[in-house]
Amino acid sequence: MKKGNPFGCHRVIEPKGALPQPAHKISNDMEIFDNEMLVDVDTLNIDSASFTQLKDEAAGDVEKIKKLILNIVNTRGKMQNPVTGSGGMFIGTVEKIGAAIKDKVSVKPGDKIASLVSLSLTPLRIDEILEVKKDIDQVRVKGKAVLFETGIYAKLPADLPQSLALAVLDVAGAPAQTAKLVRPGNTVVVIGASGKSGLLCCYEARKRAGISGKIIGLCSSESGEKRVKDMGFCDHVVRLSATDAVACYEKIHEITGGKLADLVINCVNIPNTEMSSIMMTRDGGIVYFFSMATSFTKAALGAEGIGKDVDMIIGNGYTKDHAAITINILRESEKIRKLYGEIYC
Numbered sequence: 001m002k003k004g005n006p007f008g009c010h011r012v013i014e015p016k017g018a019l020p021q022p023a024h025k026i027s028n029d030m031e032i033f034d035n036e037m038l039v040d041v042d043t044l045n046i047d048s049a050s051f052t053q054l055k056d057e058a059a060g061d062v063e064k065i066k067k068l069i070l071n072i073v074n075t076r077g078k079m080q081n082p083v084t085g086s087g088g089m090f091i092g093t094v095e096k097i098g099a100a101i102k103d104k105v106s107v108k109p110g111d112k113i114a115s116l117v118s119l120s121l122t123p124l125r126i127d128e129i130l131e132v133k134k135d136i137d138q139v140r141v142k143g144k145a146v147l148f149e150t151g152i153y154a155k156l157p158a159d160l161p162q163s164l165a166l167a168v169l170d171v172a173g174a175p176a177q178t179a180k181l182v183r184p185g186n187t188v189v190v191i192g193a194s195g196k197s198g199l200l201c202c203y204e205a206r207k208r209a210g211i212s213g214k215i216i217g218l219c220s221s222e223s224g225e226k227r228v229k230d231m232g233f234c235d236h237v238v239r240l241s242a243t244d245a246v247a248c249y250e251k252i253h254e255i256t257g258g259k260l261a262d263l264v265i266n267c268v269n270i271p272n273t274e275m276s277s278i279m280m281t282r283d284g285g286i287v288y289f290f291s292m293a294t295s296f297t298k299a300a301l302g303a304e305g306i307g308k309d310v311d312m313i314i315g316n317g318y319t320k321d322h323a324a325i326t327i328n329i330l331r332e333s334e335k336i337r338k339l340y341g342e343i344y345c
Contacts, residue, residue, distance in 0.1 A: 007148060007149075007150055028077035034099050036098045036146050038096040039144065042140065043166060062134065065132050065134070069126070077123055084293065089170050090114070090122070092145060093113075094107050116317075122151070136167065167340065171197035172317070174197040176321065182209050186213050188215050190215070191273060199227075201290075205265070219238075245279050246279075261281050262282060265288045266291045273291065278302060279306070299312055
């Protein structure tokens with residue numbers, strides 16, 4: 001076997017010197033290097049912002065969505081939406097492990113795993129798209145993928161259906177980061193509270209803020225508002241468009257008596273929600289942008305433009321123990337387990 005770079009740089013075709021994620025094109029040749037793992041892939045979970053963009057471009061037509069996905073993978077060697085820049089993750093079965101890492105990994109051929117690194121940097125070959133599940137951003141495929149030496153993954157839990165595990169592991173960074181950021185007594189606003197990552201964040205925020213904290217869920221639809229209220233994790237549920245920054249600010253100002261939020265968590269999959277996130281946060285507070293639709297130029301210059309002193313955190317999809325924290329939510333909360341089981345199974 002050929003010797004590979006730990007970060008996968010040996011796969012980069014263009015531009016030379018780039019890492020696989022920002023690269024325009026990588027090699028998806030499935031002959032593995034000595035520090036790679038070959039996986040037989042059966043399901044892709046496309047990042048929400050990416051899948052929304054693909055559905056919009058295809059006007060909801062499944063065959064057009066398939067063509068768009070295949071074109072991206074064939075062109076770039078990976079599933080990285082050129083508009084959003086984001087990817088997603090996969091589940092599959094370990095097929096082969098490189099000689100240099102076989103004694104270092106916790107899996108063996110035949111084990112079922114979920115990748116915890118983005119498809120935007122993962123060498124991927126799709127032989128056939130079997131099904132597009134438009135409502136849950138999942139695509140059933142026949143294909144192969146490669147995980148690098150530094151790529152993280154999780155063995156699928158035996159007590160959960162694999163489609164459910166895939167769905168929540170795709171957003172595991174959000175509730176895990178929420179667990180790190182929320183302090184007892186905090187006022188927390190979750191934008192996109194009715195979505196997959198949003199509900200998990202609401203649950204974790206409620207758990208960490210305690211009875212003295214205040215959790216406010218922001219959603220844009222009547223059905224989303226009902227879903228968040230039925231879950232019971234939020235003290236207040238507000239139906240507003242997160243693109244209307246002034247209306248969002250005024251409502252949170254009213255609810256908090258002018259104090260605003262200690263922490264705002266942005267989980268939406270649409271652009272132009274940066275300023276509502278910033279304006280709902282108190283000076284010295286924190287904005288956590290988990291949304292891949294975020295423009296950090298708009299966020300940075302927008303905060304400067306209104307004289308807002310807040311800490312802004314990029315939504316890193318990885319934090320220590322994020323998979324375990326998120327899977328544990330499904331075991332702790334019967335409400336979330338039941339709802340997500342209905343949606344994703």
